[in-house]
Amino acid sequence: MSCEHLICAQCAGPVVEGRCPACRAARSRVHHHGFGGLSPVLIAIVLVALLVFTLALRHLYGA
Known part of the structure; x- marks a missing residue:
């Protein structure tokens, strides 16, 4: 709106x-605005980056 x-x-x-x-x-x-004054788009970008980082670590250490 x-x-x-x-x-x-x-x-x-x-x-x-x-x-x-x-x-x-x-x-x-x-x-x-979203959580803590951050925009929802920025929160989504941070969550996707965290997911990619987690998957990369999991792939590297073979868990």
């Missing part, structure tokens, strides 16, 4: 500009 087209009921400005506290709160709810 995007906040480009949302209009704030408090200040009548675009939410994306974050003119008032209500705009900023709504924008932060729309653009929430």
